[in-house]
Structures are given as C-alpha cells and as structure tokens.
Amino acid sequence: MPIRVRRTRGARSSRRSLAVAATAVLTALLLAPTGGAHAAPPVRESQPVYSYADAVRESVWVDTGRDGDADGRTDRVAVDVIRPREPAAAGRKIPVIMDASPYYACCGRGNEGQKKTYDTDGRPVQFPLFYDNYFVPRGYAFAAVDLAGTNRSDGCDEVGGRADVQSAKAVVDWLNGRARGYTTRTGARPADATTWSTGAVGMIGKSWDGTVANGVAATGVEGLRTIVPIGAISSWYDYFHSQGAPLYDANPTWLSDYVNHPDARARCGAVQERIAAATPYSGDWTPAWSERNYVPDAGKVRASVFVVHGRQDLNVRANQFGQWWDALAAHGVERKIWLSQTGHVDPFDFRRADWVRTLHRWFDHELLGHDNGIDREPMADIERAPDRWTTDRSWPPRGTTPTVLRPAPGAAPGVGTLGRTPAPGGSTETFTDDPALGELDWAADVDRSTPAKAGFTTRPLTRDLRIAGSSTVTLTATPTTTTAHLTAVLVDLGPARIRAYAEPGEGITTLPERTCWGASTVGDSACFKVTEARTAEVGHTVVSRGWADLGTWADPREGRPLTPGRPYTITVKLAPTDHVVPAGHRLALIVAGTDKDLLDPPSTRPALTLDLSRTHAVVPLLGGPGSFVRATTGDLAPAGGVQQRVTPTGAAALARAGAPIPGEAR
16 A cells, blocks of 8 residues: 655654654554455545444543642542444554543533533543544544543642643653553552554643643654644733733633632642742733743644634634744644634534534544545635635735735824825824723724724725734834733724624524434433524624733833833734735724723723824735735725726835736736
8 A cells, every 4th residue: 555655844744744654554454454366445534333332431540740739649640531442352553532621520521511420430421522422433542631630630730831731741651651550540550551552642622621732742742643722722821911911810820729629629729829929910921931831842843733713712812823823834833724703612513514524534644644635635724704614725825925004193083094104203193091991892983083092994995805814013102101001903894794702602502403423322422412603793893903011012021110201112912813804894903902801901091192103013914015005096896806997096006015006017
C-alpha cells in the first residue's frame, strides 16, 4: 500500500507527518487480509464494527508526579476509559480520544449539562457528550480525565496553571508507557495502557477543556497527535484582563472554588490564596500569568491543531484563538479552523451533521493515518450568515493586507468620517466615560452627537469589503483624571440577520426532538436534543472589539497613574474576525470608555480628548488599500455586477493606493 507523506514546513511538522505515515502503515497491516492474491484497498473511513454495549469500561488513577495539595503524596488524577473489547482480544492496539475537564462533576458538559455517572461499584456508566458513543464502535478508545482537585482526582485545581496541564499530560504519558497508572485511587496495583493503546492521542474539548488541550500541546509531549480546542483559552491573563484593564468579573479564585470537589475545597484553601495573591485585579503582569500563557511555547507544539471559535464569543473572546493561531502559523504547525457567528457554543450545536462528519475524518486522518484527503481541503470554514458557510484555502486568505484607516472630524461633535486621509493637525474629539453604556448603545447612536463616544464612519460602500484577521487602533488621548479605560470597536452599519449571540443560547435554540450519533446503552444515550439557529434582525453589527487601560501606555505589563492634561499614545489590540461589510453598508470605528458588562470601569470617570491627527486604525482587508478605496468611491453597482463609475476624486485615491482604476487599461 503506497503511503503519502504530507509536505509541511518545519522539522516538527515533518516528524509528525512521518508518525502519521507510520500509523497508516500499521493500520494497513492490521487490516490487510490474511490470505488471497490481492491486497485490500486503502482504508479511508473507520466503520462502526465494534460493540459499544460490550466495551471495556474502567477507571484508572494516573500519578502526576506533583503534590499540589501538600498531603505528603503525589497526586493521582482519575481517568475513566471506554474502549472496544475486540481489538485487545485480537492483540490489536487502538488510538485514544481524550477530553480532560474540570466540569464532569460540578457543572456538566455539553448543551444538556451531562455529568459522569457510575454504578454502585464505582465503574463508569455515562460518559458525557457523543465522543464515546460515536468513536468507540469505530475503533477508538475515549478517555475522560478529571483535572486535579475535581471529581475523583487528588490535588487542587490551579485555573490554568501547572496542575491543570500536568493532569492531562501525565495521562498522555501513561498511554505511552511513560507514567504510572493504578486501578484504585490509593492502591498499588498497576494499570498498563500499553497493552491496548497505540500511544496516539487526540485531545478535544470546549472552553476549559480545550484550554487544557492547548496547554498540553504547548509542552511538546510525545504521542499527542492532534488537538481540537473549541472556544478555548490560550492565555489566562487575556481571559481576565485586556491590556491592563480588568474584564467583567476578573477574579480567577472563584473559578477554582467553582470546579473543585467539596473535599478539595477543604484542603485547597492555601492554593486558592496563592492564586489570588499572584493574579492581582490591577491587571499587572506577574509570573503566575506567564505560567498560564501557552502562546510563547507554540514552537514546542508537535500536534496538529483544529481550532473552532465563535466570532461573537464574549466569554472566551476571539483574541484567544487569534494569538494562538498566529503563533502556530509562525512555527509551521498544521492547522484547520472553523469560525462561527455564535457566542460560546459547541459546533455539535450549531452545525451538527457537518461537524460529526468532519471530526470523524480529522481523527481518522490524524490518529489512524487514513489518507482521506482532509489535509488537502480548504483550511477555513467561515459562517457568513446563520447556517451559510464559505471556505478559504488559507486563513487569513491570501491577499489580505493591513490597511491604515484614519478618523477625521465631521459636521457635528463626535460624528466623524473614516477614510485614508489624515485628519488636519489640531483636530480633536472628546467623550466622557459612562459605564452605563456599551458598544451596542454607541453603535445605535453613531450618527448622533452623544457625550460617551466618538464615532467615525465611511460613506456607504459601493462594493463588499472583507475584514479578515486582527486589527489595531493607535490613538493619542488626553485624560482629565488619573485613570482611564478605553474601548475601540469596528461596526458594520446596515441591516442584517445574524445569530442572536447576545441572547440566551448565544445563537442557538434547543428543541425537544433528538438525533442519535452512535450507539447507546441504558445508562449512556447517543441521542441529543436538536438545535437550530436563533436569529435576530439588526441594524448594526459589532464585528471586532478591544479594550485597554490607558495607564499601560508605557509598559503593557504594568499600569501607572496618569497625569491629567497630558497626552498619552497607546495601541489597542482588537480581536480577530472574518466579516464582509456588504455594499450599501458603512464601516464605523467607535472609540469610548467602559464597555458595559464587558469591561470593569476605572476608579474615576474621565473625559478623554482624542488627537485625531495622531489616531489611526490598521485593519486587515482582503485586497488591501485598493479594495478600501474602490469600496468607498464611485456609485453602488446594481445587482448583476455592472461596472461602477469612479469619480475623479476616487480615481486619484486609487492611484495613490497603487490600485487599478476600473475601466483603465493596465
């Protein structure tokens, strides 16, 4: 059987490709016929040929090598495993899909809040979510890991710290014969995974679960072949703060208390106190945040990464996937991405059938070595409107170029223009922080003079304008008080039907009907409630947002008091997005203070004066400056693609941008 080795950049990717190829060889040998003159055709999709009802269900406690709760013995984390019985009986080994979570007992997983259940002897009965039901009959094991301090594990949870990462890394090591496992929490009888595990592991999970997958991948642990982080964190600092400004309810200690088992809460008080002391509300960077930042270690990642994130996720905000994605790209890591219009929602609940099919093919390729072509398909799937998706061969797409856009004063205070021409020297706009208002309030009033924001808009676009990637806004502001927080948002001004990300369900509605995805038992059903898109008709859409404490103007890791009346320059980082502003709509940049319910207010209520000549945005536009000039000049083309008319002013602007002028020979 010929084996195809993918061409990838970097030594790590090459080694991983060889490992996948070797897995494919092993799979081919195991599945080859024992007799006959002709070889079997290449296997492209695992089939549900194993009994789910008769699967092995067992609990193992893996030694992490750490004593997080200081009880004098190393902590063991509980791992509930389900695997098909038949391969082991035939002497065949299988790969493992793992979801390491703090939520299995406290809060539940998935849209229906499923928790682990056990029989009277403590053997696992229900494994939350569909992974076990679907993949075990197809020849995978599924391992559900309780993070340290949660459910049946020893130790204390550390909110993204070493205990979280080591909890899952130790299990990957155990599956590869490098760590010790036991059949009970305190006993000495060993549990050996190497008798049935190939050592190939794929980690998956939403939110904290996916965050752990990112952290484990950043250790470079051998055997971890792929991760699928869904709405996951890459830097815990950026979950609680944004450039020094505390995000709403910025307090990691409550999370530790929330997920820790009641027994762990009794023994982990000192750990929680250390976390609180090491992660100050002030937003200053400390070594504790470095420990919880996985992005600098992207160069260690050996696994492929399939990112899924909601562009309107206001829990784990989109900057979390953006900085991780960029760092992985810089190191040549194999990547794939889905970006939805939802908030903090699992793809099983916003694109179920396509998700199960795609995930199946991804794991078959990455863990079984099947050459099913998924690595040659488009890298990115982007939801443009509810349930309407497009694809790109790479992301951001080729031809995307950072483009400088500049605000300028308009006819009324706080109602300005957005274009390519710098504002005249001395141009200013002033607003006063009002914590009772937020980005949707500002967007609704963008064409009116209001005291809490400064808004700048383009003219109605004559053609679509696509933003793809991360933007920045550099501004010079003079405060009237010693503290000030800033918000910058990009807004699509125009009617649209979107997923209702700000409403319950964050873009989905759960229905009573169920669909089934795999095999079931009495205690573990494969049938889950159906969901559909929950939509809203809106007149404006916030497509990207960023926040900062102006006190970090000199040092992003440490805030300092401001001097009233002195100008300060700072660059606010906006979250990545992929959004098309349609022809006929306008693009707006709004700058304001506290973003209600998303950003905590400063200790004072400053007025801030923007120096517009020293303020600009850098926005990644498909087609770069030329696309912006073309979209903001000429007449709106009617349906059917009739060529637009370009005004003399627009022609001059196109020439300055180095872009072709419609109708002009080149």
